[in-house]
Amino acid sequence: MPRIRGASIEEHHELVWAGLAEALRQLLLERDYDSITMGHIAARAGLARNTLYNYAPDKSALVLLLTERASRPAVARVAAIAARSGESAAGRLRGIVEAFLEASTDQALQPMFRPGAGSLVADVPKGPGNPFNAIVAEVENVVRDGVARGEFRAVGDVPLTVELLSGVVRAGAERIGREPAVFAATVSVTQEVVLAALRP
Template identity: 70%
Template sequence: MPRIRGGSLAEHHELVWADLADATRRLLLERDYDSINLGHIAAEAGIARNTLYNYAPDKAALVQALTERASRPMLERVTAIAARTAEPATDRLRAIVEEVLEASTDQALQPMFRPGAGRLIDEMAKAPVGPFHAIVAEVENVVRDGIAREEFRDVDDVPLTVQLLSGAMRAAAERIGRDPDAFVATVRSAREIILASVAR
């Protein structure tokens, strides 16, 4: 029977998830998603390949689970920003843009910001729950609040508007992934485009 790390089985699982996340980050720094297999992840994490099946049935499910777990701190920060209703909606939207693009520099979150890069990314983007859904819901709330306060123009279709704005965010994140030195300029441009799209 494998040795249990930590004080409980739950703690053991959290430690293994952390190892898998670190291993996946390192691998994504070296190669693209499609060239990584379960054997690579297991070897990099220092665990037996058959152990991975206790966490996910295949690579896509494993990386999706890792991406969703890695996104939790960012989602908590985005939720906290959106909830700062004493602040203008413009300031909150600007802060969310910066927060999400900062998170896009984390290799563990790169699959989330690379739509079209494979089946995994397409599935994550279409999922009714998860990182994409949570971010979109918070941004929709901020946009609606901005409209109610007359900071933003009265758009006909808030979900469609936010979906179109998310395309600009993904394009910015993809550029940052290709050229990390362009981070500051890309954040500035993304912020300007998104705020101009909803400004009165």
Template identity: 35%
Template sequence: MPRISAATVPEHRHQVHRRIFDAFADLMAQESYDAITMARIAERAGLGRTAIYHHFPDKAAVVVGFASAETEAYVAELEERLASTPDPVLRMRYYIRHQLEAGHTFHMGLGVQLVGRLPDSSRRAIRAHVTAVEDVLRRILAEGVESGTMTVPDPDTALALVHACLTPRDLPSEQVESFVLRALGCP
């Protein structure tokens, strides 16, 4: 029986998963998804060649697990940041800044090219994680409309347009923030 490197089995499993996700992220930063194998992820994570399969059945499952862990951390950090103010306009400013700042890390390589190579079940699982981030924005938009500080005739369209504005990472953050707030009719 393998030794665990933590006080509890769940903690050990979490640590191993984190090592696998870090290894996957490192490899994705260096090469294409197709060039990465489970054996290479295991090696980079410091696991035996077959030990990784005790945690994930295949590379697509690693991607889904990675996306899940990253999304949970991202949303938790975002929610913590938003909890400091009830003002919807300030909450929107925080949301925009967080997306622009933390998005560089969070959106690592999980673009259309990668997600398009995954099985349908994996794509649906990743979409569920994207929905968690969208739900935060949807809530801020609803609060803005309710308080009268935002004009949002169609929340779904506004959500898509706000996220489209936050996609380019090379634009000045202040200008993106100003543009989005004006588009939402914020004072």
């Protein structure tokens, strides 16, 4: 019978997930994503390989689950910022950009923002299965609200506009990943570029 790491089954699972996230992060510092196997992850996390398959059927599924779990605080923070109905749409959008860029510094999410992450990013599905989909939906709602209030210009295709602007924010996250010391300056420039694209 496998050793339980926590005081309860729930705590055990949380500890295992935390260990898996840390194992993947360490392995990505040492080698290319494509060369990492489930065996490598299991060994680094201190698990038997067959135990790892109780958590995910393959590496792609494991990465998706780890990313979804790590993104929860950022999703909650963005939702709270987007819900500030008394604040201008521009102010909320500034807050969301800063929150997202701050989340990109989280060790558990950093691999998603590494320049040239390649297959790692490709393993995270597009659309509703993407852990960041909730953030995109919140941004779309803020943009629509800004258009309705006359703060932003009328954009013909809000989802496409947000998708294009997300490229700007991702570039900011990649810059911060390369040069953590430029965090504040990168946040400021990213906010200005995003808002410049939406102002009337």
